Amino acid sequence: MSTEPIAPSDRVTLQALSSISACLGIALLADLTTVPVWVSGTVAAGAAWRLGLAARGRDAPPRALRLAVALFAVGFFFIRFHTFNGLYAGKALLCLIAGLKLLETRTRRDLYVVALIIYFLCLASLLDGESFTLLAHAVAVSWITTATILRVAGADSPSRWPVHLRYAGRLLAQALPIAAALWLFFPRFGGPLWQLPDDGNGATSGLSDAMSPGDVTDLALSDEIAFRVRFTAAAPPPAALYWRGPVLHDFDGRTWRHALLRAVAAPLLPRGPAYQYTVSLEPSRRHWLFVLDWPFAWSAPRALLTNDYMLISSTPVTQRLDVTATSYADVAWTGALDAGSRQRDTRLPAGLNPRSLALARSLRDAHPDDAGYIRAILTLFHEQAYFYTLTPPQLAEDSVDSFLFDTRRGFCGHYASAFASLVRAAGIPARVITGYHGGTYNRFAGYWIVRQSDAHAWVEVWLDGRGWVRMDPTSAIAPERVERGLNDLVYGGAASTSRWQQRTPWLADARLRLDALRLLWRERILRYDQNSQERMLKWLHVPNPDQRKLALLLGASLIVGMAWLSWQVRRDAGCRPKDPLERAYRILCRRLARIGAPRRPHEGAEAYAARVAALRPDLDATVTALCRRYSDLRYGASPPDRAVFIAAVRRFRPRDFPASS
Amino acid sequence: MKGAARLRRVAELRLRRWSARRHGSDALSLTVGRRRIYIIPTRFGAALALLLTAMLIAGLNYNSNLGLAFGFLLVSLALIAMHHCHHNLLGLVVDANCEIDGFAGDAVRVEVLLRNDGRAERCGIEVRFAAADGQAAVLCSVPPTDMTRAVAQLAVAQRGVLRIERFELRTRHPLGWFRAWSYVHCPLTLFVAPQPAGGRAPPATAPGDEEFAGLRAYTAGMPLKHMAWKVLARGGAPAVRSYTGTAAPPKWLDWAALEPLAPEERLAQLCGWVLACDAAQRPYGLKLPDVVIAPAIGPLQRRTCLRALAAFPAAAA
Numbered sequence: 001m002s003t004e005p006i007a008p009s010d011r012v013t014l015q016a017l018s019s020i021s022a023c024l025g026i027a028l029l030a031d032l033t034t035v036p037v038w039v040s041g042t043v044a045a046g047a048a049w050r051l052g053l054a055a056r057g058r059d060a061p062p063r064a065l066r067l068a069v070a071l072f073a074v075g076f077f078f079i080r081f082h083t084f085n086g087l088y089a090g091k092a093l094l095c096l097i098a099g100l101k102l103l104e105t106r107t108r109r110d111l112y113v114v115a116l117i118i119y120f121l122c123l124a125s126l127l128d129g130e131s132f133t134l135l136a137h138a139v140a141v142s143w144i145t146t147a148t149i150l151r152v153a154g155a156d157s158p159s160r161w162p163v164h165l166r167y168a169g170r171l172l173a174q175a176l177p178i179a180a181a182l183w184l185f186f187p188r189f190g191g192p193l194w195q196l197p198d199d200g201n202g203a204t205s206g207l208s209d210a211m212s213p214g215d216v217t218d219l220a221l222s223d224e225i226a227f228r229v230r231f232t233a234a235a236p237p238p239a240a241l242y243w244r245g246p247v248l249h250d251f252d253g254r255t256w257r258h259a260l261l262r263a264v265a266a267p268l269l270p271r272g273p274a275y276q277y278t279v280s281l282e283p284s285r286r287h288w289l290f291v292l293d294w295p296f297a298w299s300a301p302r303a304l305l306t307n308d309y310m311l312i313s314s315t316p317v318t319q320r321l322d323v324t325a326t327s328y329a330d331v332a333w334t335g336a337l338d339a340g341s342r343q344r345d346t347r348l349p350a351g352l353n354p355r356s357l358a359l360a361r362s363l364r365d366a367h368p369d370d371a372g373y374i375r376a377i378l379t380l381f382h383e384q385a386y387f388y389t390l391t392p393p394q395l396a397e398d399s400v401d402s403f404l405f406d407t408r409r410g411f412c413g414h415y416a417s418a419f420a421s422l423v424r425a426a427g428i429p430a431r432v433i434t435g436y437h438g439g440t441y442n443r444f445a446g447y448w449i450v451r452q453s454d455a456h457a458w459v460e461v462w463l464d465g466r467g468w469v470r471m472d473p474t475s476a477i478a479p480e481r482v483e484r485g486l487n488d489l490v491y492g493g494a495a496s497t498s499r500w501q502q503r504t505p506w507l508a509d510a511r512l513r514l515d516a517l518r519l520l521w522r523e524r525i526l527r528y529d530q531n532s533q534e535r536m537l538k539w540l541h542v543p544n545p546d547q548r549k550l551a552l553l554l555g556a557s558l559i560v561g562m563a564w565l566s567w568q569v570r571r572d573a574g575c576r577p578k579d580p581l582e583r584a585y586r587i588l589c590r591r592l593a594r595i596g597a598p599r600r601p602h603e604g605a606e607a608y609a610a611r612v613a614a615l616r617p618d619l620d621a622t623v624t625a626l627c628r629r630y631s632d633l634r635y636g637a638s639p640p641d642r643a644v645f646i647a648a649v650r651r652f653r654p655r656d657f658p659a660s661s
Numbered sequence: 662m663k664g665a666a667r668l669r670r671v672a673e674l675r676l677r678r679w680s681a682r683r684h685g686s687d688a689l690s691l692t693v694g695r696r697r698i699y700i701i702p703t704r705f706g707a708a709l710a711l712l713l714t715a716m717l718i719a720g721l722n723y724n725s726n727l728g729l730a731f732g733f734l735l736v737s738l739a740l741i742a743m744h745h746c747h748h749n750l751l752g753l754v755v756d757a758n759c760e761i762d763g764f765a766g767d768a769v770r771v772e773v774l775l776r777n778d779g780r781a782e783r784c785g786i787e788v789r790f791a792a793a794d795g796q797a798a799v800l801c802s803v804p805p806t807d808m809t810r811a812v813a814q815l816a817v818a819q820r821g822v823l824r825i826e827r828f829e830l831r832t833r834h835p836l837g838w839f840r841a842w843s844y845v846h847c848p849l850t851l852f853v854a855p856q857p858a859g860g861r862a863p864p865a866t867a868p869g870d871e872e873f874a875g876l877r878a879y880t881a882g883m884p885l886k887h888m889a890w891k892v893l894a895r896g897g898a899p900a901v902r903s904y905t906g907t908a909a910p911p912k913w914l915d916w917a918a919l920e921p922l923a924p925e926e927r928l929a930q931l932c933g934w935v936l937a938c939d940a941a942q943r944p945y946g947l948k949l950p951d952v953v954i955a956p957a958i959g960p961l962q963r964r965t966c967l968r969a970l971a972a973f974p975a976a977a978a
Contacts, residue, residue: 087723112705112837116712119735123716126727135727142735146836153837154785167835171745175737182733189721528726565741569748601690601756601776601808 010107012152014054017105019148020114021047024098027118027141030125030134035092036080042073043099050103059106066104073100091124111152118145130320130526143168174568178561185554187547188530207245207288207434207455212255213392213399213413223451225282226436227290228519230447232276236292236329238438242458242470243290243450245435247308249344251424253352254399256417256432259344262307270296272330280522281321287312290435290450292327293470299324307341308431322527333467337429345429345462348421353400356418360425370428370463374471377422381415381476384408388477412474416457419473429462433470444509445516584646585630592623595654605631619654626652680844681827687847690756690776693830697843698750700743706838709739739838746839749783749832753803757849762967764932765821766856768814771849773828775811777803785834790815790825790849815851820928822972823851852971855925857933876900883959886942912938913956914966915948932970939963949973 024047028040046069050060060066073096081089098117105111122138147161147168227243235241248256279290289300289311298305300323302314311325337345348357363380367373387409396402400421403414416432423430437456439448458472524532537545542553589599589608597615599608609627613620629645676699684697702710713736720728754776763769771790777783784802788811797813817823828849831842876889879899889900914934919927931947938945939958946956947966952973954965 109705112708116708120712120716123719123728123731126731127719127723127725130727135730138727138731139734142731142738146738149836153833154835171738171741171835172734175734175741178737178740179730179734182736183726183730186729186733525730526726562740562744565744569744601754601774 010109012054012105012107012111014051016108016111016148016152017051017054017102019151020105020111020118020145021051021102023118023141023145023148024102024114024121026144027121028095030129030137030141031091031095031121034088034125035095038080039077039092039095039099043095043102046099046103050105060104066100069103070100087124087128091121094121094124108152112149115145115149118142128319130522132521139172143172146171174565178558178565181557181561182554183528184536185533185550185557187550187554188528188533207286209246209286210255210257211248211413211417211432211434211457213395213403213410213417223453225515226284226450226452226454227279227281228447228449228515229280229439230278230519232278234273234275235277235448236273236275238441240329241438241448242293242433242456243436243439244293244295244309244311244433245288245290246433247306247310247460248432248434249308251347251349251417251421253349253397256420258310268294268296268328269332269334270294270328270330271332272328274326274328276324276326278322278324280519281317281323283318283320285316285318287314287316289313289317289321289323291323291325293329294331295325295327297326320522320526331467336464337462342429342462345431346424346427348424353398353421355398355401355405356421357425359404360422363422364426370426370461373426373428374423374461377419378471378473378476381419381473386415386477388474412457415473415477416459419471420459423459423461431460433458433460437472440512442512442516442519444513445519447516447519449512449515580646581630581633581642584649588626588630588649588652591652591654595656605634616654622652677827677844681846684844684846687845689845689847690754690774691845691847693750693753693755693843695747695751698747698841699843700747700839700841703833703837703840706739709735709838713739742836742838745835746832746841749786749834750830750841750843752779753777753783753786753830755830755845757847762852762854762964762971763817764854764856765817765819767817769817769823769851769853771797771813771815771825771828771851773811774808775801775803776808777805780805783832783834785832786811787831788813789829789831791827791829792817792823792825817851817853820853820855820925820971820973821975823853825849825851852968854967854971855929855932857936858926858929859933859937876902912943912945913948914938914945916950917948928970928973932967935963935966935970 024043028035028043032040053060061069074093077093077096078084081092083089084093094117098114098121101110101114101117105114119142122141126134126138144165147164150164150168151161246258249259250257274296275292277292281289289298289303291298291311294309295305295311298311300311300313300321303323304312304314306312311323313321363376364373367376385408388411389409390411392410392414393407395407400418403410404418420430420432434455434457436450436454437458438454439450441448456474458470458474460468461471463469533550534545537549537553540553542549585605592599592612595616597612603611605627609624612623616623626645626648629648633642633645680697680699713732716732716735717729719725720732756774756776757772773788775783775786775788782802782804785800786802787798787800789796789798790813792815795816797815799811799813801809801811803809815823815825826848827844827846829842829844831840833840876892877900879888879901883901887902889902892898892900914931916927916931919930922930931949935945935947939962942958944956944958945962945966947954947969949969952969954962954969
C-alpha cells in the first residue's frame with residue numbers, strides 16, 4: 001500500500017498536518033491526568049517527527065521504520081498495562097494509536113482516520129467524567145476538528161480559518177436541537193449491557209473504617225463535598241442530622257475498628273416522624289452509604305443493612321451514586337441485646353488505661369443506675385476543664401488515661417473514644433459511630449451540602465428498656481472551651497456557617513449558587529434515566545407512558561427537527577433572495593416563465609420586456625411598465641416607491657393564453 | 662478490492678440507466694430538482710457510522726449521559742452534513758456551452774455553465790463528463806447569486822463528432838461524509854477536427870501585396886484584426902482597414918487535389934490549410950466529396966469548415 005503513488009491532490013500538506021496535530025493535542029488535554037506520561041510523550045514525539053519531515057517537504061518515514069515503531073510502542077504498552085481492555089487502558093491505547101497514525105499520515109484518508117480517533121477520544125473522556133467542563137471541552141474539540149475536516153475536504157477552495165470555523169460552528173449549532181431531541185427521547189436501559197472491568201485506580205477519600213484519635217495531632221478539615229441531600233418533604237432540625245457511617249466496636253486501647261458484618265438487623269418499630277430524602281454521594285471508593293438514623297427503606301443497588309444499622313454497598317462507590325432512603329427519627333427496640341453483641345460491646349483491652357477504670361468505678365458507685373452514670377460522665381466533660389481543639393497533643397500509650405487526665409484537649413474522636421471506654425467500664429454496652437453531622441443548607445435550591453469538614457464521631461449506648469440511645473459527648477463541652485472549628489450547629493444554633501462565610505456573605509452566596517447549579521447538572525443531566533423519561537412523558541400528558549411511546553415521540557421530534565433543518569438549509573441554498581425588490585422581480589419572471597416566456601440568463605429587464613411584448617402583445621403595456629419600473633428602482637438616480645412595484649407584481653397574474661383568442 | 666470496484670461500477674451503471682429512463686432526456690437550461698439528486702455515504706462516512714454506533718453502545722453501556730449527548734451531537738452533525746451535501750446541488754441551474762470545438766490528439770474543452778441563485782456559496786461541485794474514450798472532470802464552486810464556467814479538458818484521440826450523452830454533477834461538500842450526485846441526460850455534441858498537418862504548402866496563389874488600400878464599412882464576419890478601432894473611438898461608423906492583398910480571389914481547398922494520400926491524411930492536410938488560410942485572413946472555400954462550402958472568411962467560416970472535416974464520415978473515406 002505504501003508504495004502506491006499518491007495523487008498530488010490527496011497528499012497531505014504541512015498546514016493540514018499541523019491543524020490535525022493541534023486538534024489531537026487539544027483533545028489530549030482532557031486526558032493528561034488519566035493517560036500515562038509516556039503515552040502523551042509518544043504522541044507528541046510522533047507528531048513532532050511527522051511535522052518536522054513535512055516542514056522539509058518530506059513524506060512519512062519508510063514503511064519498515066513505521067512498522068518497527070508501532071510494534072515497539074504497542075509491545076511496550078502491553079508490558080506496562082498487561083491488557084488492552086477497560087476504559088483506562090483503552091483510552092491510553094487510543095491515544096497511542098492516534099500518535100502512530102499521525103506519524104504515518106500520507107494522504108487525506110489518513111487524516112480522516114486521525115479525525116475519527118479524535119472524536120472517539122472526546123467520547124472516552126466523557127464516559128467516566130461527569131463535569132460540565134469536560135462536555136464543553138469535547139464540543140470545542142469536535143468543533144475545531146470539524147473545521148479541520150472542512151479544510152482538508154474542501155482543499156480545492158482555499159479559505160481562511162475563520163471561514164471554516166464559522167461554518168463548522170454553524171453545522172454544530174444546527175445539529176444541537178436534533179441532538180437534544182435524540183438525547184431526551186432515546187430510550188435508556190436500566191444497567192450496563194455487559195459487566196465493565198473495574199480499573200481499580202484512584203485514591204479513597206472520606207471516612208475510613210478505623211479511628212485512632214491519639215495519633216492525630218492536626219485534623220485538617222477539607223472543604224471537599226462528601227454528599228448532598230435533598231429532602232422530599234420536611235427536614236429534621238439541623239441538630240438532629242446525624243449521617244451514620246462506619247460503626248466501630250473493637251477497641252484495643254488506641255484504635256477503634258469495626259467488627260465483622262452481620263446482615264440481619266434487630267427488628268425495630270418505627271415511631272417518630274419519617275423523613276424521605278435522596279443522598280447524592282460523591283465517589284469515595286469506600287463501601288459506606290450515609291443515611292440518617294434509623295433507615296427503614298432505601299434504593300441502592302446491592303446495598304445491605306447490617307445489624308448495627310450501617311448501610312453498606314457490596315461494591316465501592318466509584319461513581320457518583322444517588323441513594324433514596326426513608327428514615328424514622330424515633331424507633332422502639334423490641335428485642336433484648338443478644339449475648340454476643342453485649343459481650344462484644346462491653347469489652348475493653350485488659351490492663352490498659354487503669355486510671356480511667358478507677359474513675360469509672362468511683363462514678364459507678366455513686367450512680368448505680370445506667371442513665372445516671374452516663375449523665376455523670378457528661379457532666380464531668382462539661383464542668384471540668386476539657387477543651388475542643390483540632391490540633392490536639394499526641395497521646396501516650398494509655399490513650400484514654402492520657403486524654404482524660406493529662407492533655408484534656410481533643411476533637412470529637414477523643415471524646416467519643418473516652419466516653420465509650422468509660423461507659424463500657426461500667427458494663428454498659430457502647431459503640432462508636434463515625435459519620436457526618438449537620439451540613440450547610442443551600443437556601444437557593446433547598447438542599448444540604450455535607451462536606452468532609454462535617455465529619456463527626458459519637459457514641460451509642462444500650463440502655464435496657466430503651467435500646468440503643470445516641471449520645472454525643474462532644475456537645476457536652478462548655479462552649480467557652482471550644483478553641484476553633486466546631487460549627488455552632490453542635491450547640492443547637494441555627495446558623496451553620498463558618499466565620500469566613502459570615503464575613504463575606506456574598507462570596508458564600510455565590511458559592512452556594514454555584515453548588516446549586518452543580519446539583520442541577522447532576523440531577524437533570526447526569527442522572528437522566530428511564531424514570532426521568534417517564535416523568536417527562538407524564539409532563540407532556542402522554543397517557544400510559546412506555547418505551548414504545550417514547551420511540552414514537554423520538555420519531556416525531558426527529559421529523560420535526562429534520563423539517564426545520566431542511567427549511568433552514570433551503571433558505572440558504574435556495575431561491576429566496578433577501579432583497580424584497582429582487583424577490584418581486586423573481587416572482588415576475590417566474591409568472592412569465594409559467595406562460596411560456598422564461599427570462600434568459602443574459603437578458604436584462606428591458607430586453608426581456610421587449611421579447612415578452614413580441615410574444616404576447618396583450619401583455620405589452622403591463623410588462624414593459626413593470627420592467628421599466630424595476631430598472632428605475634435598481635439603477636435609477638431617484639427611484640420611485642418600491643412598495644408600489646412590489647404590490648403591482650403581486651397583482652400581476654398573466655393568463656396562459658392571449659386574451660384575444 | 663477489485664470485486665468491490667466492479668460491483669460499484671455495475672451498480673452505478675444500473676442506476677444511471679434507471680435514472681435515464683426515469684427522467685428522459687433533459688433540455689438545458691435545467692434546474693437540479695430534489696427528485697434527481699442521489700446521495701450515499703462515502704467510505705469516510707461509513708467509517709464514521711461505525712464509529713458512531715460504537716460511541717452509542719459505549720455511552721449506553723457506561724450509562725454515561727454525557728457520552729450519549731456527545732454521540733448524539735455527532736449523529737446530528739452527520740445528518741446536518743447530509744442535508745448540506747444534498748442542498749449543495751439542489752436548485753443549481755445548469756446550462757451547457759456547445760460552441761466549443763477541438764482537435765484530435767489535443768485536450769478538447771467541454772464547458773458547462775453553473776448558476777447559483779441561492780444565498781450560500783456552493784462549494785466543491787465536480788462536473789464529470791464521460792465520453793466513449795475518456796473521462797474528464799472539473800471541480801469548481803459557485804458564489805452566491807453568480808455563475809461559474811466549469812471547463813473540463815477531455816483528451817480525444819480520434820477525429821469525429823463526439824457525443825457526450827450525459828454529464829454528472831457530484832459533490833462531497835461539506836465534510837466528505839456523503840456524496841451527492843445528479844445526472845444530466847443532455848447530449849453535448851463536440852466536433853473534433855483532425856489534427857492539422859502542415860506538410861504541404863496551400864494551393865498556389867498569388868500572394869496579395871498586403872498594402873493598405875483604405876477603409877471599408879464593416880459587415881459581420883469581417884476579421885476583427887482589421888477593425889479600425891480609432892475610427893470607432895472617434896464616434897464614426899465601424900470600419901475595416903482593407904488591404905490590396907485581401908481582395909485576392911478565393912482559394913479552393915480541394916479533397917480531390919490530395920489524390921495520392923490516405924483519407925485521414927487528406928483531412929488532416931485540409932485542416933492545416935483551413936487554419937493557415939484563416940491565420941492569413943484569406944478567403945477560402947472547402948470541397949469535400951459530398952460537401953461544398955462556399956468561399957468566405959471569418960470565425961464562422963472557420964468553424965463551418967472544421968465541423969465539416971470533423972463530421973466527414975469515416976466509412977466514406
